[in-house]
Amino acid sequence: MEYLVEMKNMTMKFPGVIALNNVSFALKPGEVHVLLGENGAGKSTLVKMLSGINRPTQGEIIIGGKSYAYLTPKKSAENKIALIYQELSVINELSIAENLYVGKLPHKKVAGISLVDYKTINENAKKYMDAIGLKRNPSTLVQDISISEKQQVEIAKALASEAKIIVMDEPTSSLSIEETEELFRIIRNLKKQGIGIIYISHKLKEIKEIGDRVTVLKDGCYVGTREVAELEVDDLIPMMVGRKITGNHLGNREQIEKDNEVIFKVENLTRKDGTARNISFEVRKGEIVGFGGLIGAGRSECMEGIFGAKPISSGKIYLRGKELKIKDTYEALKQGIAMVTENRRETGFFQNFNIWQETSVTTNLKKSKLGGVTGLLNEKAERAKAEEEVEALNTKCSSVDQMTVNLSGGNQQKVIIGKWLAIDADVFIFDEPTKGIDVGAKSEIYAIMRKMAEAGKAIIMVSSDMPELLQTCDRIIVFKNGEISGVLNSEEATEEKIMYAAVTVD
Numbered sequence: 001m002e003y004l005v006e007m008k009n010m011t012m013k014f015p016g017v018i019a020l021n022n023v024s025f026a027l028k029p030g031e032v033h034v035l036l037g038e039n040g041a042g043k044s045t046l047v048k049m050l051s052g053i054n055r056p057t058q059g060e061i062i063i064g065g066k067s068y069a070y071l072t073p074k075k076s077a078e079n080k081i082a083l084i085y086q087e088l089s090v091i092n093e094l095s096i097a098e099n100l101y102v103g104k105l106p107h108k109k110v111a112g113i114s115l116v117d118y119k120t121i122n123e124n125a126k127k128y129m130d131a132i133g134l135k136r137n138p139s140t141l142v143q144d145i146s147i148s149e150k151q152q153v154e155i156a157k158a159l160a161s162e163a164k165i166i167v168m169d170e171p172t173s174s175l176s177i178e179e180t181e182e183l184f185r186i187i188r189n190l191k192k193q194g195i196g197i198i199y200i201s202h203k204l205k206e207i208k209e210i211g212d213r214v215t216v217l218k219d220g221c222y223v224g225t226r227e228v229a230e231l232e233v234d235d236l237i238p239m240m241v242g243r244k245i246t247g248n249h250l251g252n253r254e255q256i257e258k259d260n261e262v263i264f265k266v267e268n269l270t271r272k273d274g275t276a277r278n279i280s281f282e283v284r285k286g287e288i289v290g291f292g293g294l295i296g297a298g299r300s301e302c303m304e305g306i307f308g309a310k311p312i313s314s315g316k317i318y319l320r321g322k323e324l325k326i327k328d329t330y331e332a333l334k335q336g337i338a339m340v341t342e343n344r345r346e347t348g349f350f351q352n353f354n355i356w357q358e359t360s361v362t363t364n365l366k367k368s369k370l371g372g373v374t375g376l377l378n379e380k381a382e383r384a385k386a387e388e389e390v391e392a393l394n395t396k397c398s399s400v401d402q403m404t405v406n407l408s409g410g411n412q413q414k415v416i417i418g419k420w421l422a423i424d425a426d427v428f429i430f431d432e433p434t435k436g437i438d439v440g441a442k443s444e445i446y447a448i449m450r451k452m453a454e455a456g457k458a459i460i461m462v463s464s465d466m467p468e469l470l471q472t473c474d475r476i477i478v479f480k481n482g483e484i485s486g487v488l489n490s491e492e493a494t495e496e497k498i499m500y501a502a503v504t505v506d
Contacts, residue, residue, distance in 0.1 A: 004196040010059035012045050019045045023222045027196040034199045034207050037217035047167045051083045052076040082158035086170040090150050092143035097125035100160045128156040132186045148179035167198040173436050176295045184210050202438050204233045260285040264427050264458035269315030275301035277482050283458040290473030291462045293502045298482035299462045303429045307339040308332040338420035342431040348416050349404045356386035356400040359419045366423045389418030410441025427458040446472050466495045
């Protein structure tokens with residue numbers, strides 16, 4: 001069978017680092033070929049060669065019988081290759097139709113003046129939207145649609161470019177179960193049209209459901225390619241990490257309640273916008289409390305209220321028996337509350353900071369006065385503290401001078417955690433802490449959380465991944481429509497019970 005694309009012996013060298021070492025990969029027409037590996041394995045480096053972003057040090061790319069030493073973005077587009085990144089590239093201020101034709105808007109002459117032909121744009125956009133089941137008016141602004149619909153816009157954009165090869169990077173990381181099923185329906189229809197899909201995911205269960213073949217990379221090297229129908233999910237983990245992945249050891253729930261005092265307590269918290277209402281819970285020493293529920297149920301909204309990111313209309317918050325007064329995130333930080341946000345790249349760290357600068361942000365804010373306006377910097381001490389946190393969390397980096405944005409997802413998360421540990425925060429809120437992180441790094445994050453809980457920190461974990469909640473948490477609080485709909489101890493919790501509490505009508 002002729003391949004849509006073959007990549008032979010691809011190698012990518014950066015100063016002091018071999019990001020990809022002699023890797024080969026091929027995609028068939030109408031195939032979903034899963035690209036799997038831990039963060040830093042080389043997956044992104046490989047697919048960026050297809051988009052023309054990365055220029056390989058050596059290797060050969062064969063498309064339609066023609067050989068290339070490298071592709072430029074223009075050549076990539078000419079060869080009908082489209083990439084849909086985890087951080088979607090849609091433009092919120094433009095309409096759906098305009099997003100499909102950014103940079104190539106058709107024009108028409110009216111009285112000798114060239115004007116954008118919106119009639120043609122909307123008609124063509126509607127055709128591609130219908131093909132994937134996006135039921136919206138083409139003139140709808142992208143800022144007014146959901147995350148899953150924005151992803152559909154990206155797919156429609158790929159179809160509008162007549163793409164034959166589509167790369168999807170962690171496409172379900174922000175989707176609900178229902179939205180994921182809809183995406184899989186679209187992918188199956190694309191396969192029927194002969195479109196080849198390179199699918200990058202850390203959710204191993206998805207591979208059996210949507211994949212045809214899977215190629216595993218590790219540390220920039222090729223490990224192997226397998227037919228999905230001939231393997232079990234558990235077969236992939238040793239290929240990915242070269243070690244056995246173990247879950248956390250849950251604390252003894254009865255022992256925690258008997259011996260450990262309440263560290264953190266929330267009473268009847270209600271947000272001004274009503275997205276979280278009458279929320280009450282407590283966290284004991286040594287305990288990890290998980291928050292489950294469907295996307296949009298109010299879990300993150302509740303945490304934003306606790307952290308001072310959004311205003312609350314009522315409720316009380318206590319730390320070690322003392323009531324806290326939190327009017328904004330600066331006050332939350334000063335009083336010992338940390339929040340690792342869901343969207344790492346947008347709200348987790350500064351894109352232009354290196355590791356030691358990022359680690360020192362919280363320290364400088366905590367020492368500062370007048371809302372962070374005044375305070376002194378000490379670069380030597382800040383570097384030393386960053387190095388201490390890097391070593392403690394086993395963060396993989398060249399040095400504390402490396403830019404945080406250039407780390408893998410798991411190591412970015414460790415830097416974020418490290419900056420909160422640097423100020424010895426008492427309460428840690430983890431909102432989707434393993435989103436977009438590989439299975440090996442997940443295990444490390446779980447171990448860090450457990451160690452923090454046992455050291456006396458109050459640990460709160462929001463996750464849409466039910467197996468993750470069951471594996472990691474001592475107690476699971478379920479949200480539905482902005483309110484708590486169920487509380488389950490780890491010994492009694494199951495996926496069915498969590499889902500039942502999340503969806504059943506009172």
